[in-house]
Amino acid sequence: MIEVGLHHFLVVSAILFSLGIYGVVTRKNAVMVLMGIELILNSANINFVAFSKYGNFGLGGQIMALFVIILAAAEAAIALAIVLNLYKTFANVNVDEIDKLKE
Amino acid sequence: MSIYDVIFYLFAILTVGSAYLVVTNKNIVHSAFYLLFTLFGIAGFYVLLGADFLAIVQLMVYVGGILILLLFGVMLTNKITDVKLRTGTLHILPAVVGTGLFMGVLVSMMLRTNWKSEPAEIPMTTLYGLGRFLLTDYVLIFELLGILLLIALIGAASIARRDKE
Numbered sequence: 001m002i003e004v005g006l007h008h009f010l011v012v013s014a015i016l017f018s019l020g021i022y023g024v025v026t027r028k029n030a031v032m033v034l035m036g037i038e039l040i041l042n043s044a045n046i047n048f049v050a051f052s053k054y055g056n057f058g059l060g061g062q063i064m065a066l067f068v069i070i071l072a073a074a075e076a077a078i079a080l081a082i083v084l085n086l087y088k089t090f091a092n093v094n095v096d097e098i099d100k101l102k103e
Numbered sequence: 104m105s106i107y108d109v110i111f112y113l114f115a116i117l118t119v120g121s122a123y124l125v126v127t128n129k130n131i132v133h134s135a136f137y138l139l140f141t142l143f144g145i146a147g148f149y150v151l152l153g154a155d156f157l158a159i160v161q162l163m164v165y166v167g168g169i170l171i172l173l174l175f176g177v178m179l180t181n182k183i184t185d186v187k188l189r190t191g192t193l194h195i196l197p198a199v200v201g202t203g204l205f206m207g208v209l210v211s212m213m214l215r216t217n218w219k220s221e222p223a224e225i226p227m228t229t230l231y232g233l234g235r236f237l238l239t240d241y242v243l244i245f246e247l248l249g250i251l252l253l254i255a256l257i258g259a260a261s262i263a264r265r266d267k268e
Contacts, residue, residue: 002104004111006220009148010213012115016122016141018206023126025198028191031176032131035138038169039122042145053152056223059232062154063241066233069157069164070248074255076169080176081263087180096193 009050016043030083030093034076041072111151118144131177135170142166153225156233 016039023036045065052061087093121140128134142165149158226232237245 002108004108004151006218007214008111008115009152010218011210012119012148014209014213015119015206018202018209019119019122019126021205022198022202025202026192026195027126028193029131031173031180032126032134034176035125035134035173038138038165038173039125039141042142042165046145046148049149049152049154049157052154052223053225054218054220054222056221058223059229059236062157062229062233063236065154065157066160067244067248069160070252073164073169074252076172077255077259078262080172081259083176084179084263093180094191 006050006054009046009054013043013046013050016040016046028094028096030086030095031080033095034079034083038072038076041068044068107151110147114144114147114151117141118148131181132174135174135177138173139166139170142170153223154229156229 020036020039020043023039024033027033027036045068048061048065048068050061051057052059052065055061083093086098090098092098118141121137121144124137125134125141128137142161146158146161146166149155149161
């Protein structure tokens with residue numbers, strides 16, 4: 001049990017995933033919700049790379065992790081542009097107070 | 104307990120501890136800086152798993168790009184002079200119970216499942232393999248992701264642009 005194997009990486013990524021969901025659910029600020037989503041994506045990436053090594057699947061898992069990182073970059077850029085627009089329109093970025101699509 | 108295990112546990116403590124601080128800290132800027140340590144710890148996991156290129160990409164894209172973007176987001180959407188960088192929380196109790204149960208189920212499932220485990224031989228560098236994959240088997244996805252990044256770039260710029268009224 002003390003020797004590091006596949007289980008250890010999977011458990012760490014499960015904990016990160018749960019913490020990310022906790023962040024998404026509880027925080028009001030939209031930027032904090034984004035940070036939670038980054039945690040979730042990273043935990044998925046750890047799983048990809050861990051299975052890629054311990055499952056002996058070659059480099060396919062690492063390629064997928066690379067694609068996830070690219071998508072996360074695109075997602076962060078778009079989401080922050082939307083958050084800036086929200087701030088311009090509503091003067092705050094609390095996700096529980098913004099319930100209209102226009103002013 | 105080999106040196107590999109010791110390094111793994113150090114990185115695990117760093118990653119999980121700072122991830123906990125990210126989601127519980129009241130100050131958004133502090134959360135962003137704790138996120139730096141989490142992402143750094145995950146890069147350490149990639150190194151331990153033999154994914155050298157991915158670790159560098161993690162450091163460059165996440166720590167160098169996405170984290171800076173998030174900090175920009177924090178700085179641009181809060182009045183710095185008012186020290187209003189604190190963020191409220193809601194539904195703490197249901198969230199703790201719900202995600203706690205979820206985490207328990209997930210961890211116990213991960214531990215009970217009898218995963219097929221035959222560690223692969225790690226090549227000296229994964230660069231050759233990744234480059235060859237990207238330009239043969241995954242070339243369509245690779246090109247599509249390039250187009251997607253271009254669309255995201257143009258879209259983000261046009262959404263965030265300030266209209267002259």
